Structures are given as structure tokens and as C-alpha cells.
Amino acid sequence: MNKKDSTLFVLFLGVVSLVGAQVCEVCVPTGGNSSEVTAIQDSLTNLGFSFQSADDPTATACDVYITYPSSNYIDSGTALPWVQAGNGLVQISDHGPDLQINSWTNVGAGNPPQTVTVVDAGHPIAAGVSGSWQTFGFWHYGITDDYIGWVTDPDPNIAQISGNDRGLSARAEGAGRVVYIGWNVYGTDATADDLTILRQAIEWSGNCSVPVELMSFIVE
16 A cells, blocks of 8 residues: 555544443352352453442442352342342342242252253343253352252243243343343353353343453554
């Protein structure tokens, strides 16, 4: 290219969010099982989320509150008005305020693989994932037995876990949204589909997005 006729293109280094969505501010409560804490925090970091450790999201500036096996959590009476005001709750396992009533079962020692089957591929949380894949139960790190769970309310059935409807279920709650996930979606043994479910559950529940970093460069 002739330098005289060159055209200058510049992209500035910065962080942007998806059009129409703010960047997700995530709260993760503290927990008793260090393996679970490490697993979920590492996955959130790898997915691009910034987060803070906070047992009470009502006292912080977060959009999405994630509970997980062994974590602390606020009661339903405190969680419900916070969600209805426009925030998101993602409950993984039976540890959470149970805004979606759920049940669970022990699938045995040795962490046998479980099968996820997508029922509603059109739901934003399930967008782009496989129709079916094998994964593990929700209490996968640091204990011997493993568990799977499912929502017993008549809420939307987005995916089954080992034949149980509403292993993944979500609904609007006032101006906010709640999500229940009954299997492992984080840590070193989570599949790409599991991690996609986690990311999209956070984004959908909080109506927010992972920040996207733009690199700056010049082309002549």
C-alpha cells in the first residue's frame, strides 16, 4: 500500500458489554468446602466475570447472587424481595433460599456420570449447547458421594438431569429472575456445555453480560 494513500484504522483498548445489557456484578457467598469454593471462583474468573464474596447480596451492589454446594445463603424471606426488585438468583444444588422448590437424590460414591438432556433448546440459558451430554452431580468436589437435583414446582422445564424434569429451570420473579441448576456446572470437571449453561444462567438472570475487551491496533 502506498503510504500516501494509506488509511488509518484505530481500535481503542477498552471494555464493553453486549448491546442493551450492563456488565454483570456477581456475588458469591462464602462456604465451608474449600474445594467447592475454589472450583466456582476459578470458573467465574475464567469465564470473564468479576465477583465479590458476600453472604448477603442485599447489602452489596451485585446483580446476580450464586449459591452452590456448602455455601452460606440468605433465607427466602430476604431473597424474594431482592430478586423481585430486579436482581438475579442462580441456585446450584440444595444450598440456597429455594425460591424454586427442589428435590435431590444421592447418585452414589465415585461420582458416576449423569446425563443432561435439553428439553427447551430455545431458552436463552440453553442456547448453543449440545442436545445431550454427560456430566457430574452438583456436589462433585471434596466429598465421596454425589447428588443431582431438580425443581418440583411447575416451572419451565429447560433440561433434564438423568431423566428428571427441571434439572435446569428458570422463571421471572417480579422484575428479577431465578434459575435452578441440579448438576455440576463449574470447576475442572465441568464440560464446555456445563460452563456455557453457567455463563448464560448468570447473564439471563441478571439481564447483564460478560465484559468484552477490545484490543487497540493501527493498520496503515
